[in-house]
Amino acid sequence: MTAQGPCESWVKRVSAWEDGEAGLLDRILVPLHLRECERCSRWLEQVRADERAFRKAFLEAADDDEDLTDAVMARVAQQAKTRERREAAKSRGSRISFRLVELLIVVGIIAVLAAILFPTFARSREKARQASCMSNVKQLALGTLSFAGDYDGRLPSAATWRDDIMPYVRNEQLFECPSDEIDSVSYALSPFVAGRNLDQIEAPDETVMIYEVGEDGRLVFPHNGGANYGFVDGHAKWLPKDRAPEELTSTGFAPPTRSYGIAEQLKLAYQASVEVVVDNLYGAVLQAEAAVHEYGGFILDSTLQARAGRATLTLKVPTAEVGNVVNALGALGFVAHRQISGEDLTRRYVAAQRSIGRTRERSERLETMVEEMEDDEPRVEAEQNLGEVEREAAGLRDETWNIDARTTLATVSATLIDEEPDTQPTSILDSFRAALDSLLTVLVAVARVGAWVLVFAPIWGAVFGLAWLALKRAVRGDEQ
Amino acid sequence: MTDAQVVRKVLAGEADAYAVLVQRHQRSAVAAAHHLTGDREAARDIAQDALVDAWRGLDGLRDPAKFAGWLIGIVRNKCRAWLDSTGPDEVPLEDAPVPGVDPPGPGDGPLTELLGMLPLQDREMLVARHIGEMSYAQIAEEMEMTVNNVRVRCCRARQRLRELMAEAGEEGAS
Numbered sequence: 001m002t003a004q005g006p007c008e009s010w011v012k013r014v015s016a017w018e019d020g021e022a023g024l025l026d027r028i029l030v031p032l033h034l035r036e037c038e039r040c041s042r043w044l045e046q047v048r049a050d051e052r053a054f055r056k057a058f059l060e061a062a063d064d065d066e067d068l069t070d071a072v073m074a075r076v077a078q079q080a081k082t083r084e085r086r087e088a089a090k091s092r093g094s095r096i097s098f099r100l101v102e103l104l105i106v107v108g109i110i111a112v113l114a115a116i117l118f119p120t121f122a123r124s125r126e127k128a129r130q131a132s133c134m135s136n137v138k139q140l141a142l143g144t145l146s147f148a149g150d151y152d153g154r155l156p157s158a159a160t161w162r163d164d165i166m167p168y169v170r171n172e173q174l175f176e177c178p179s180d181e182i183d184s185v186s187y188a189l190s191p192f193v194a195g196r197n198l199d200q201i202e203a204p205d206e207t208v209m210i211y212e213v214g215e216d217g218r219l220v221f222p223h224n225g226g227a228n229y230g231f232v233d234g235h236a237k238w239l240p241k242d243r244a245p246e247e248l249t250s251t252g253f254a255p256p257t258r259s260y261g262i263a264e265q266l267k268l269a270y271q272a273s274v275e276v277v278v279d280n281l282y283g284a285v286l287q288a289e290a291a292v293h294e295y296g297g298f299i300l301d302s303t304l305q306a307r308a309g310r311a312t313l314t315l316k317v318p319t320a321e322v323g324n325v326v327n328a329l330g331a332l333g334f335v336a337h338r339q340i341s342g343e344d345l346t347r348r349y350v351a352a353q354r355s356i357g358r359t360r361e362r363s364e365r366l367e368t369m370v371e372e373m374e375d376d377e378p379r380v381e382a383e384q385n386l387g388e389v390e391r392e393a394a395g396l397r398d399e400t401w402n403i404d405a406r407t408t409l410a411t412v413s414a415t416l417i418d419e420e421p422d423t424q425p426t427s428i429l430d431s432f433r434a435a436l437d438s439l440l441t442v443l444v445a446v447a448r449v450g451a452w453v454l455v456f457a458p459i460w461g462a463v464f465g466l467a468w469l470a471l472k473r474a475v476r477g478d479e480q
Numbered sequence: 481m482t483d484a485q486v487v488r489k490v491l492a493g494e495a496d497a498y499a500v501l502v503q504r505h506q507r508s509a510v511a512a513a514h515h516l517t518g519d520r521e522a523a524r525d526i527a528q529d530a531l532v533d534a535w536r537g538l539d540g541l542r543d544p545a546k547f548a549g550w551l552i553g554i555v556r557n558k559c560r561a562w563l564d565s566t567g568p569d570e571v572p573l574e575d576a577p578v579p580g581v582d583p584p585g586p587g588d589g590p591l592t593e594l595l596g597m598l599p600l601q602d603r604e605m606l607v608a609r610h611i612g613e614m615s616y617a618q619i620a621e622e623m624e625m626t627v628n629n630v631r632v633r634c635c636r637a638r639q640r641l642r643e644l645m646a647e648a649g650e651e652g653a654s
Contacts, residue, residue: 012628012631015616015631016616016617019615019616019617020615021615021616021617050638051609051610054606054609054610054638055610055611055613057591058511058512058515058591058606058607058610058611059507059508059511059611060511060591062506062507062508062510062511062514062523063507065506065507065510065524066524067503067506068502068506068510068524068527068528068531069499069502069503069506071528072502072506072528072531072532072535073496073498073499073502075528075532076495076498076532076535077495079532079535079536080495
């Protein structure tokens, strides 16, 4: 058999080729081999004959069988009707599958509901925090009043207030507002009542005693655009930002104008500097100049550098108005820096006045001596002394004049900075930098979107998967 | 019209076109069921059920050109279920076969008898190959075996069948 049988290495390949499952190469090689190899081609003929014989023999078992076509088709027709009825029932509304439009509507409704409800939830949460904060303020106010009760009606000082009232409240958490994310004291005692006696406060129900402060110690409005306040009479109340107590929102700065009985009055010299970021530089400079004139001041220097986005003003304003002028400048935009400092020159002024008095007496004495002297030599010496005394007196008068000038008018240095300076490129380097900035901005935006897509990929996958299934079902439903 | 064309027509909604496939393949289905069960009446019922099931699941047929092999696969599964449900325990005592001897049923040919002497899996392979006209690769995929294994077992089963047929011929002559 092996002498007459097929080539062993070709049996499997020929068999696969005969079954129509040969590889691409064998589809070409096997016919060529069969054409050349007589043994293999004879073997294949034998296999084919065997297959035919077996098939014939196998099928003979059903040769005289009755025809099943009618029976099968009758059952098929019956099942087709059942299937049609079921499909019709589905399309009438008893279906449970989603169509694409329905899915989109559901997603849309969920999105709208979320858009409506999320801000409401946020507001409700903030309301709860506001209520908790108000409880804190109320208890702190009562603690402060208890302290005053024990100290003859005198309120604690602002600096030691927290430690002073701790024995009365005995809870450190009262000093932290629930809306304040920074772990620090969220409340402060008003400097306008600190250290004062309760009897001296004229309207306790209108005077703020405790207010909310930020990290920088300024009044803040953390609760739905407002803040909680504790009043001197012990009640607590929430007020919106536009009804905030004026004394806390303004600087509270006003140089003393009354006489304290030392000489004529205190000689206080003030100077201030302020840096304000504005959105319209030129307009802000004009407004600043107008404000200075309004408060009786004048401008020493005003320089506008549009390209650098900066303007500097050196101003002289009446000392009593320095706080108002600084406030007016601050109102032009966002205050980046603000400083008001004063210097007490009263002692120097009084000393100079006294020296002037003494030099006047000496000068009068010397003048009398000079008139009475007959000898030339001592007379010349006396005249020289007189001259020195008069020069000294002139120097002292200059100093008092300077002190008067400095205490009458305060110097204010204002710097106005453009929020968006002129960014037009002026050189190739600037153009390149601007282009690079834009490119970086786009890249960052793309990266951000990519990150979001990645984060929500499972959700999007589920949504699109459902949408695809719904679409597929819808299309199939339409076809049927 | 090829099987594939008829299948597409049926899937397009022409249920009546399925009659062509029934006429074309009912003989194969009955023969396959007969060889696997050894029961002519049961084979007819199984073939009928398989043809109806094939119509119902026609949209699950991946390659419409291979309808014949797919139908034989359904028949094979139904035959297995039938064989499981009519095990030796359920045969009435008076109908129980004598051990080692397969009684010929009504209409049973000699081949069916001789096939009954082969293991069920070999019978299934031969039926799939010679009635379902499935390739060795298709049979291997269907029965979760390697192609070589299927080829060798088919070859041995055929050889054994030839021997049995030769023995049966000699006995008939004597």
